[in-house]
Amino acid sequence: MDVAVLGATGDVGRQVCTQLIERRVLPTSSRLQLVGRPGGASERATYGLRADLVDAYDEHAPLIDVALSPRDVVADVVVMAAGRTAPATAGGSTDRAQLAADNYAVFESYARALAEHGSGHEVVVVVSNPVELGVAVLANALGRHRVIGMGAWLDTLRFRSEIAVSLGLRRHRIGGFVVGQHGADLVPLWSTVRISGLDLAERRDAVEGLRRGRSFETFGAEIADAQRRLLALAADDIGAAFDLIDTWPPDLRVVARPWMTHQSGAKTATATASATVDLVDTLLDGREIVVAGQVVLDGEATVGGRPLAGVLGAPVVLGPEGWTRVLLDEPAPDEAARVLRCRDRIDEMLVPWGLGRAGVAT
Numbered sequence: 427m428d429v430a431v432l433g434a435t436g437d438v439g440r441q442v443c444t445q446l447i448e449r450r451v452l453p454t455s456s457r458l459q460l461v462g463r464p465g466g467a468s469e470r471a472t473y474g475l476r477a478d479l480v481d482a483y484d485e486h487a488p489l490i491d492v493a494l495s496p497r498d499v500v501a502d503v504v505v506m507a508a509g510r511t512a513p514a515t516a517g518g519s520t521d522r523a524q525l526a527a528d529n530y531a532v533f534e535s536y537a538r539a540l541a542e543h544g545s546g547h548e549v550v551v552v553v554s555n556p557v558e559l560g561v562a563v564l565a566n567a568l569g570r571h572r573v574i575g576m577g578a579w580l581d582t583l584r585f586r587s588e589i590a591v592s593l594g595l596r597r598h599r600i601g602g603f604v605v606g607q608h609g610a611d612l613v614p615l616w617s618t619v620r621i622s623g624l625d626l627a628e629r630r631d632a633v634e635g636l637r638r639g640r641s642f643e644t645f646g647a648e649i650a651d652a653q654r655r656l657l658a659l660a661a662d663d664i665g666a667a668f669d670l671i672d673t674w675p676p677d678l679r680v681v682a683r684p685w686m687t688h689q690s691g692a693k694t695a696t697a698t699a700s701a702t703v704d705l706v707d708t709l710l711d712g713r714e715i716v717v718a719g720q721v722v723l724d725g726e727a728t729v730g731g732r733p734l735a736g737v738l739g740a741p742v743v744l745g746p747e748g749w750t751r752v753l754l755d756e757p758a759p760d761e762a763a764r765v766l767r768c769r770d771r772i773d774e775m776l777v778p779w780g781l782g783r784a785g786v787a788t
């Protein structure tokens with residue numbers, strides 16, 4: 427099985443390539459295709475990255491080659507990590523509408539090329555932001571079951587980690603999913619949280635303690651306030667900003683910590699790549715595993731009694747040919763209301779591209 431990484435020399439792309447080899451997800455008989463842009467710095471760095479990876483991992487590296495045109499992408503799994511990112515500076519614009527305008531052309535060029543020249547079976551893992559736009563564009567061209575955005579899986583892993591830290595447990599003892607839109611508009615589903623070793627009543631007590639009497643009715647305002655406070659603090663003392671995050675409840679930390687990490691200049695490339703490689707590993711493995719991901723829904727799940735359609739992060743079964751089933755039970759009322767608002771905001775973002783709920787091909 428072969429993997430292509432689009433935007434291989436970017437911060438995320440480079441980490442994805444490194445972790446694919448380092449974690450031995452790709453056997454030596456497979457091929458890793460590094461995809462860059464022709465001409466200039468990208469072309470030079472793509473060849474350079476190939477040489478560096480071979481230098482580092484010669485004994486167990488897969489075959490590594492370079493492609494510089496969307497039509498030359500050949501792989502079973504394609505990781506879309508190309509395109510612009512929000513500036514990694516304190517107060518830098520995180521305007522997803524502007525990102526959408528910038529990255530639409532990148533999504534579209536690869537979607538068209540894969541539809542025309544691909545095998546018809548590639549599965550695409552979308553990392554580039556806005557993840558929801560990337561998923562909509564690629565699903566429209568390739569079919570919705572072959573495209574999954576990794577943002578909801580990364581958010582899910584972060585939610586589990588933050589709960590684990592608060593309870594003094596390891597992450598693998600925590601279950602539960604984050605759905606919705608990647609970024610500040612995510613929906614951590616407390617109703618899906620499971621804690622191994624705790625019965626129903628103990629779990630309910632633990633979750634109530636962690637939520638500190640809050641509901642999602644005020645979550646949007648809490649996030650905006652948290653970001654304002656962090657920006658003010660980070661200007662003089664970034665350490666104090668991270669310390670402040672530690673005092674907040676887990677669902678707020680899930681949004682605030684990666685936001686601050688990106689704004690600190692470090693970006694979130696390592697964790698993003700790790701969650702992406704998890705999904706690639708699952709796709710290559712041949713087994714079906716429940717993950718969360720941004721997918722194009724067509725009424726497979728209902729929330730608040732309404733069938734969900736369009737792009738949304740949701741728990742899905744992922745296997746070698748893409749995602750199949752959606753495993754989303756009716757959430758709690760405040761969660762359902764936030765999911766529906768979030769779905770509407772994604773839809774608004776997609777409408778200018780003709781990819782709102784009404785325009786998404788299924």
Ligand SMILES: NC(=O)c1ccc[n+]([C@@H]2O[C@H](COP(=O)([O-])OP(=O)(O)OC[C@H]3O[C@@H](n4cnc5c(N)ncnc54)[C@H](O)[C@@H]3O)[C@@H](O)[C@H]2O)c1
Nearest residue numbers: 433435436437438462463468508509510511553554555698
């Ligand atoms: N989903 C997530 O959780 C998550 C987390 C972090 C970053 N991201 C997103 O991932 C994307 C990459 O982030 P980054 O930090 O690596 O950015 P980066 O600027 O470091 O790298 C982007 C790379 O894309 C390449 N590129 C641009 N257009 C291309 C094209 N048409 N073909 C091939 N390559 C092209 C650039 O040359 C560059 O190497 C961004 O959209 C960012 O917002 C997503």
